[in-house]
Amino acid sequence: MSLSYTLVVTSPLYGKQGSATALNFANALVAEGHQLKTVFFYLDGVTNSLSTSLPASDEVDIHQCWIELKNNSGCELLVCSAAAYRRGVVAKEDLENQAVESFNMSHQFTMSGLAEMATAMLSSDRVVQL
Template sequence: MSLRYSLVVNGGVYGSQSARNAYCFANALIERGHTLVSVFFYQDGVTNGNSLTVPANDEFDLVAAWQTLAHDHDVRLETCVAASLRRGVVGKAEAQLHQLDGTNLADDFTQAGLGALAEALLTQDRVVQF
C-alpha cells in the first residue's frame, strides 16, 4: 500500500545527522513506492535552504541533494518563514518586505508559515519529524 508522507526537519544542514537522516529516509520512501509530498524545515532545519552553504570537496552537499530530490520527485521544500528570518535565510518576497539588499534562499525552496505544516498534518497519511 502506497502512503503519502511529509517530513519535518529541525536539524541544521551541518552539525548534526538529523537533516541527512531525513534525506536518506526521503529517498527510501520514494524507492519503496510511497509519495513524499513535502519537507517542512523548522528551527535550525531552515539552514538546509541556505544557498550560500559551501561544503568541503569531500563532504556531501545536502542543499544540492534536497534540490535534486525536489526537482526529480516533485517534492515541496518549505522553510518556516519566521525561523528562516531569525537565522538569516531570506527569500525574495521577505527581502522586499523587510527592505533587505539580498537573498540567499536556495532554488526549489519556498518560505511558508506554520499553516503549511498544519496542512501536512491534516492531509498526509504520515508526518515524520527529524
C-alpha cells in the same frame, strides 16, 4: 500499500546528523514507492535552504541533494518564515518587505508558515520529524 508522507526537518544543514538522516529517509520512501508530499524545514532545519552553503569537495552537498529529491519526487520544500528570519535566511521575494540587502535562500525552496505545515500534515498518511 503506498502511503503519503510529510517530513519535518528540524536539524541544521551541517553539524548534526539529522538532516542527512532525513534526506536518506526521504530517498528511501520514494524508492519504496511512497509519496513524499512535503518536506517542511523548521527551527534550525531552515538552514537546509541556504544557497550560500559551500561544503568541502569531499563532503556531501546536502542542500543540493534536497533539490534533487524535489526534482525526482515532486515534493514541496517549505521553509518556516519565522524560524528562517530569526536565523538570517531570506528569500528573494522578501527583499522588499525586510530590511536586508540580499537574499540567501535557494529559489527551489518556498517560504511558508505553520499553517502550510498543518495543512501538509493533515493531508498526509504519515508525518515524520527528524
